[in-house]
Amino acid sequence: MFIVDCDCHNYWSSATVLEPYLSGIWKDMFIEGEKTGPRGSFPHGHRPWFHPQDFSRKDVRPETEADNYRIMKEKHLDKYNVGVAILTGDEPIEASTLANPYYASALVSAYNDYQIAEWLPKDDRLMGSIIIAPQDPKLAAAEIRRLGSHPRMVQVLASQGSVKPYGDPFYHPIYEACAEMRLPFAIHLGGHGGVNWNAVAPAPTTFFWETHAILHMSAISHVASMIAHGVFEKWPELYFVVIECGVAWVPTVLWRLDADYKALRKETPWLKLLPSEYCRRNIRFSTQPLEQPPNVQHLWSILEAMDGENTLMFASDYPHWDYDDANTLHIPPSWRTKVMGQNALDVYKRIPAILTANAA
Amino acid sequence: MAEKTYICRVDQIKAGTPFIAKVRSLSVGVFRVGETFHALLNICPHRGAPLCEGPQCGTTAPVEEARFIYHRENEIVRCAWHGWEFDIKTGSALVDPTVRARTFPVMVEDGNIYVTA
Numbered sequence: 053m054f055i056v057d058c059d060c061h062n063y064w065s066s067a068t069v070l071e072p073y074l075s076g077i078w079k080d081m082f083i084e085g086e087k088t089g090p091r092g093s094f095p096h097g098h099r100p101w102f103h104p105q106d107f108s109r110k111d112v113r114p115e116t117e118a119d120n121y122r123i124m125k126e127k128h129l130d131k132y133n134v135g136v137a138i139l140t141g142d143e144p145i146e147a148s149t150l151a152n153p154y155y156a157s158a159l160v161s162a163y164n165d166y167q168i169a170e171w172l173p174k175d176d177r178l179m180g181s182i183i184i185a186p187q188d189p190k191l192a193a194a195e196i197r198r199l200g201s202h203p204r205m206v207q208v209l210a211s212q213g214s215v216k217p218y219g220d221p222f223y224h225p226i227y228e229a230c231a232e233m234r235l236p237f238a239i240h241l242g243g244h245g246g247v248n249w250n251a252v253a254p255a256p257t258t259f260f261w262e263t264h265a266i267l268h269m270s271a272i273s274h275v276a277s278m279i280a281h282g283v284f285e286k287w288p289e290l291y292f293v294v295i296e297c298g299v300a301w302v303p304t305v306l307w308r309l310d311a312d313y314k315a316l317r318k319e320t321p322w323l324k325l326l327p328s329e330y331c332r333r334n335i336r337f338s339t340q341p342l343e344q345p346p347n348v349q350h351l352w353s354i355l356e357a358m359d360g361e362n363t364l365m366f367a368s369d370y371p372h373w374d375y376d377d378a379n380t381l382h383i384p385p386s387w388r389t390k391v392m393g394q395n396a397l398d399v400y401k402r403i404p405a406i407l408t409a410n411a412a
Numbered sequence: 413m414a415e416k417t418y419i420c421r422v423d424q425i426k427a428g429t430p431f432i433a434k435v436r437s438l439s440v441g442v443f444r445v446g447e448t449f450h451a452l453l454n455i456c457p458h459r460g461a462p463l464c465e466g467p468q469c470g471t472t473a474p475v476e477e478a479r480f481i482y483h484r485e486n487e488i489v490r491c492a493w494h495g496w497e498f499d500i501k502t503g504s505a506l507v508d509p510t511v512r513a514r515t516f517p518v519m520v521e522d523g524n525i526y527v528t529a
Contacts, residue, residue: 110467110492111462
């Protein structure tokens with residue numbers, strides 16, 4: 053069985069690795085300017101919740117920059133026979149929290165160049181994400197076009213936290229660029245701070261676990277917004293990938309969207325399909341962290357209601373504290389070939405071409 | 413048939429730093445809690461993670477109101493991946509005592525620690 057991990061975090065030990073990829077005023081600000089912590093911190097507007105035991109697995113303890121890949125290879129890629137891992141960075145998506153869109157865009161560009169230069173050459177199994185700072189969609193679109201032809205950059209990635217729901221026409225230049233470069237647009241949990249203050253309704257919650265369990269509120273808004281604003285009518289081949297936002301909420305939200313659309317379709321006359329039909333055609337969800345009810349049949353009924361066999365894609369979230377390993381993912385056994393890899397190969401169309409080239 | 417495996421000397425295990433050893437074919441963490449020693453299988457019953465590679469720590473005492481009493485220092489191991497807390501002496505998960513990490517008998521003889529498995 054071929055495994056594609058749709059969420060593999062390539063950590064750095066210090067954000068100073070980006071210095072060679074920055075220039076001019078941005079390099080000056082990055083080195084001399086205020087940061088979120090001491091030198092080596094990545095500039096971002098922090099969220100109001102601190103993780104009580106931090107994000108990383110405690111058996112992943114890099115001491116040098118080289119350790120970050122060495123441990124990923126040993127404890128994840130080789131151990132679980134991962135065929136392809138899509139790198140999702142870690143802190144760089146947090147650039148979306150900065151008010152200054154020009155600095156944010158420079159930071160993600162530097163990260164993208166660092167990823168291409170220092171991560172992709174390490175291992176043929178690694179594929180990259182073009183991380184964007186969505187607060188300036190025109191600059192984000194330029195970044196997508198700058199790197200969109202690279203054969204191993206397989207998606208455009210932004211944080212779940214954003215200043216508006218992602219279907220808003222404000223963001224459409226991003227999807228135009230994605231469609232032009234034939235790249236999926238993905239969002240990953242995170243970016244819930246700084247200018248993206250409204251991560252949860254009606255106001256920030258108190259504790260980390262309480263918050264983490266309901267952060268998919270933003271993903272619900274994005275799914276509804278992408279559908280309602282007609283993104284998938286304008287770009288019918290665009291895939292929207294929702295990473296690390298859970299999945300068990302999806303069918304119940306679609307039931308509600310379909311019911312309300314049937315009554316009130318006059319508000320959005322540009323739509324031609326039911327919300328659930330757009331979702332089935334254009335939206336994919338990564339599995340991690342897959343919900344764990346006491347009776348797994350309850351989960352499987354819900355996953356069936358969202359056609360999970362065809363809409364779910366495996367993700368590990370290596371090396372985070374809520375990691376799902378490939379061997380024990382609790383999905384129906386007959387779905388494994390599709391969910392663990394095939395569905396991702398259908399969405400990330402560049403990957404099969406690379407695999408063929410590598411094999412030749 | 414259970415057999416006795418030599419682990420290390422008593423002074424090689426400090427509270428907070430378990431000794432992870434091979435016992436037959438098993439990876440086992442041996443912990444010091446005060447003056448006693450306890451062994452847990454290095455596999456978490458929650459999702460199979462390397463349980464004993466997480467921090468040996470204390471935790472917050474159950475209370476009726478918002479007070480934070482950090483207690484049981486070094487009596488708890490917090491799993492390396494998902495952070496579930498286990499009582500090192502019994503192997504029971506704090507959040508659900510029916511979830512248990514496997515424990516093994518530990519013997520100390522002449523300053524040497526042995527685990528039977």
